[in-house]
Amino acid sequence: MNFKQIETFRAVMLTRSMTLAASQLHTSQPNVTRVISQLENEVGFALFERVAGRITPTVEAESLLVEVERAFVGLDSLADSARSIRQSGTGSLRVGAVSSIAMSIIPEAMRLFTERYPKVPVVIHTSGSSSVAKWTALRYCEVGLVSFLSDIPGIEATPLRKERGVCVVPGNHRLARKRLIRAADLAGERFISLPQGSSTRLATDAAFETDARQLMMETPYATTICRMVGLGLGVGIVNPIVSRSMKIPGTKAIAFEPAIEFRSYVLRPTNTPSTRLARAFLECVDQAWPAE
CATH class of the missing domain: 3.40.190.10 (Periplasmic binding protein-like II)
Known part of the structure; x- marks a missing residue:
């Protein structure tokens, strides 16, 4: 029993017609008939009675539909979850930042981020550049914002800004x-x-x-x-x-x-793709950076 057979069976049960089911599934009526026949062989009992060119579901088919609908409710839930992830993101975001960035840039960046992802919790950890680098290397933070680079392994650094004191x-x-x-x-x-x-x-x-x-x-x-x-x-x-x-x-x-140069960098864990939320947060940091 495979998904195609279950999907076809459900379409026929809901439309009470092989022809309408075929149209709904964007296939041919003979193909629907063939798939239903295969499913009947799989389950070991008849699903439809065919009388004068019309089909009528058997009692067994009605019972099977109840279980199929439960499965499709789960699939609908998955679809809703995927839609929510696409629109609002999922999970949480941990950011490490040195105090100069945490106190000046992060508040406005958070305002922008929250407008886009109001349901996503964000945790901001603040310390020196070395500590932020360690958090990032250990994947405790998805993003690190630092003012100087250290020799801690496991991180990738990208220049963020260069300012003159x-x-x-x-x-x-x-x-x-x-x-x-x-x-x-x-x-x-x-x-x-x-x-x-x-x-x-x-x-x-x-x-x-x-x-x-x-x-x-x-x-x-x-x-x-x-x-x-x-x-x-x-x-x-x-x-x-x-x-x-x-x-x-x-x-x-x-x-x-x-x-006197003040440099800042973005840190990410090595060999770890940036999450959608991390990329969005960095976009907000860029927008929040005050113009000269």
Whole structure:
């Protein structure tokens, strides 16, 4: 007994006609007759009585139809599930991201993603680039968004953006009117820095040949730097996506020289095709990225 035989039997039972069943199945009437005959041989009893050119289902056929309908209800359910997957996605999505992206880009990306997939739960895990890379390599996260690359195996990296760092100063600061701030302009300024050991901290420190800054505070979060600047606690250099996204009152972001690059990358597990949801989320990240 195969699906073609069951499908043909069901069509004949519902139409009570070999001819109409053939039309519904886009085949010929003789072919329907042949398939029904094969099915009768398979089950070992007659399914239809043929009287004066018309067919009448047997009692056995009516009983068999009940079981067939149960099976087709299951198939209809599968079709509904496939339609739901096609339209809304399925399962959940885990994303790992460094704090600068998690706090600036992810909220707007989630708004866009939720508009497309309102029933899909998403979990955002935030940590440093190395931890995000480990999560991605272990397939704990389908997507990782990081600010630098590590040598952790099991991941594929794709460049996402390259931004030039900006100097964030209070809105009423003496440097707030400048269009470009140079390292020498920060002599004597209270400086709020990213922590020792980070790649961006190394690049920032290297920009100052004679370091006359007053290194007063350290924090791993660019958003915290911006908030502190807004409160008049000092100045800092951050990834411009943070200043553009957060728009913290009382601050002004100004171009800085020498150039300090802030790079970001997308990480995926190796040898693992991206899911539809992961691809859609990255599209939303791209749309959410603030323009210069």
